[in-house]
Amino acid sequence: MSDQALLEVKELKQYFPIKGGVFGRTVNHVKAVDDVSFTVNEGETVSIVGESGCGKSTTGRAILRLDNPYSGNIYFQGEDLVSLSKSQMRKKRKDLQIIFQDPYASLNPRQTVSQILEEAMEIQKVIPKKDRRKKITELLETVGIGAHQIDRYPHEFSGGQRQRIGIARALSVDPKLIVCDEAVSALDVSIQAQVLNLLKDLQRKFKLTYLFISHDLGVVRHISDRIIVMYLGKIVEVADKKSLFNQPRHPYTQALLSAIPSTNITERRERIILTGDVPSPIDPPAGCRFHTRCPLAFDRCAKEEPKLMSVSGSGYQQVACHLTEESKA
Amino acid sequence: MFLYIVRRIFQTIPVMIGVTLAVFLMMHLIPGDAAKIMAGENANPEQIEQMRENLGLNEPLYQQYFSFIGNAVQGDLGNSIRTSRAVTSEIFDSRFWITVQLALVGTVLAVIFGLLAGIISATRKYxxxxxxxxxxxxxxxxMPNFWLGIMLIYLFSVNLGWFPVAGWGTWEHMILPAITLGTAGAAIIARMTRSSMLEVMDQDYIRTAYAKGVSDKLVIYKHGLRNALIPVVTVVGLQFGTLLGGAVITETVFAVNGLGRLVIDSIRAHDFPMVQGTIxxxxxxxxxxxxxxxxxxxLLNKRIDLN
Incomplete structure (x- = not known):
């Protein structure tokens, strides 16, 4: 990877304790994210995809330390966020922002739009008090909310508008990295496109870097430079958009892509149907975590965990699968 | 907002009619002859007839009700049988204010301790x-009120001597009865605050606040508590009524001359106009x-738009 990585996540683990017994001892852990490493370069849009419960949102929250990581390091501009004290981290939040999935839940119902935006500016001291109002108006206009709506409460807006307010809020402190946690999933398809295009425009305008978390491959294809595929707390494949969509290497990625409906009738793909449920992250399967559902699994998959390895191709691609490893050897 | 308040006040009219009807009918629902009971055990038939006449019990029921309402609106709730004084002056001279004071202090204590306990519990779950x-x-x-009251007297008045055993007059007199009254409320408020806070603190907008870099304290009070307060306010309002009821027992235990004791004494003396008036x-x-x-x-929640 290039040396200009804005964000580097190293061996991130996020285990949530399960309390049990009379005295509330920790009896086990939900291994939501288990040893995940990746980098995000400046100006890039990296997406994390995977089905519900694969740990993609947890990864996003751990990066921002909204939940403190269980172990691992998160380097932002070379500085380890995990080692920062609470108050140091609060200052750092100026550079790292998040847009949440549910625009109805992510805005405090008791604050007006301008209060929501101003609070962040005030805490991070990005702009002197007398200029704030003007800046808020500008920001809202950038995301398509009129100046006359500045003193309204969130419930007076539609879902799409609320998400725009959420975006304006994230932008209000001039961040460098924005984690978009399923930022468009709750919106109608037509509104999704508007918001995605808005995000793209803003990226150009403010030189933003996005970590885009989504389960929607169509959305991911639209916005990403690189894509990380997660399954049950682990990365199974990382590739640039072109390589991933043209030549998915991991059986799980192949299954995911085969589920995208095609509009081209001459080019009907065979759909790979995965059987069974995702195993529990409390007690994940040994070896490759996907082997219980993998149509191509063989002996080794149940015993040995595959490592993420580069594969040669037209672009950048890394896969964690014994099959690609063996075919290479 | 003004319109809403006016409308809300109008909405209390049916409730008031129901309340007055219930209080009025009390006189007629008690077993036996009200006039006979009030006249006392040794009354002769003429005295009983006189009592019936005084109370207007010979008139048709609806007429009795209307004159009851008519008088009540003008501040006349009849005269006490026991003391012959006007019921309203019996109530409002001092007793009403004592009980209101007690209930208010009890409520304030309940709110302070309940909220504090609830917030501490919610922010340190498990x-x-x-x-x-x-x-x-x-x-x-x-804990039953009377038992708590007696225990408090035993500990703080008898053993430690910090507070007077009974009576009314100084702020020291107020402390123990107010604690007795407020304890149950504090407990309910604490549990309510805890569950409401836990729900709110799990919302995305709390995460948004943390993501902005808001400090823990401010997140809890400005973003958490303000949103968690609505169910708590409901409980506080309802609790105030329970407090008025609880005052009956508490005032008896602490020998405080408030509305509660007035009701008890009036019931004992078969002083029905007094009981009616107090209720x-x-x-x-x-x-x-x-x-x-x-x-x-x-005022708390801009979303409740009832206009």
Whole structure:
């Protein structure tokens, strides 16, 4: 990877304790994210995809330390966020922002739009008090909310508008990295496109870097430079958009892509149907975590965990699968 | 907002009619002949007839009700049988204010301690502090008023001598009865605050606040508590009514001359106009408090738009 990585996540683990017994001892852990490493370069849009419960949102929250990581390091501009004290981290939040999935839940119902935006500016001291109002108006206009709506409460807006307010809020402190946690999933398809295009425009305008978390491959294809595929707390494949969509290497990625409906009738793909449920992250399967559902699994998959390895191709691609490893050897 | 308040006040009219009807009918629903009971055991038939005449019991029921309402609106609730004084002056000379004072101090104590305990519990979920506070709350809720009152007197007045045993007059007199009255309320408020806070603190907008870099304290108070307060306000309003009822026992235990003791004494003396008057005043007070609570919702929550 290039040396200009804005964000580097190293061996991130996020285990949530399960309390049990009379005295509330920790009896086990939900291994939501288990040893995940990746980098995000400046100006890039990296997406994390995977089905519900694969740990993609947890990864996003751990990066921002909204939940403190269980172990691992998160380097932002070379500085380890995990080692920062609470108050140091609060200052750092100026550079790292998040847009949440549910625009109805992510805005405090008791604050007006301008209060929501101003609070962040005030805490991070990005702009002197007398200029704030003007800046808020500008920001809202950038995301398509009129100046006359500045003193309204969130419930007076539609879902799409609320998400725009959420975006304006994230932008209000001039961040460098924005984690978009399923930022468009709750919106109608037509509104999704508007918001995605808005995000793209803003990226150009403010030189933003996005970590885009989504389960929607169509959305991911639209916005990403690189894509990380997660399954049950682990990365199974990382590739640039072109390589991933043209030549998915991991059986799980192949299954995911085969589920995208095609509009081209001459080019009907065979759909790979995965059987069974995702195993529990409390007690994940040994070896490759996907082997219980993998149509191509063989002996080794149940015993040995595959490592993420580069594969040669037209672009950048890394896969964690014994099959690609063996075919290479 | 003004329109809303006016409408809300109009809405209390049916409630008031119901309340007055219930209080009025009390006289007619008691077993036996009200006039006979009130006239006393040794009254002769003429005295009983005289009592019936005085109370207007010979008139048709609806007429009795209308004159009852008509008089009540003009501040006339009849005369006490026991003391022959006007019921309203019996109530409002001092007793009403004593009980209101007691209920207010009890409510304030309940709110302060309940909120504090609830916030500590919610922000330290499943910790030792949380579990012990909730166990204490359960005790507070389960203890009968009279027992708690007696125990407090025993500990703080008899053994430690910090507070007077009984009576009324200085702020020291107020402390123990107010604690007795407020404990159950504090327990309910604590449990309510805890569950409401836990729900709110799990919302995305709390995460948004953290993501902005808001400090823990501010997140808890500005973003958490403000949103968690609505169910708590409801409980406080309802609790005030329970407090008025609880005052009957507490005032008896602490020998405080408030409305509660007035009711007890009047019931013992078969002084029905007095009982009627006191209950009516308490009921009206309760309706007023809860109307105020409803109005305060609107101030707390901009989303409740009832216009």
């Amino acid at each position: 910790s030792f502090a949380d579990v012990s506070l909730m166990v204490i709350a359960l005790f507070g809720l389960s 009516l005043v308490c009921a009206v007070l309760f309706v007023v408090v809860n109307t105020m609570v409803d109005i305060s919702y609107r």
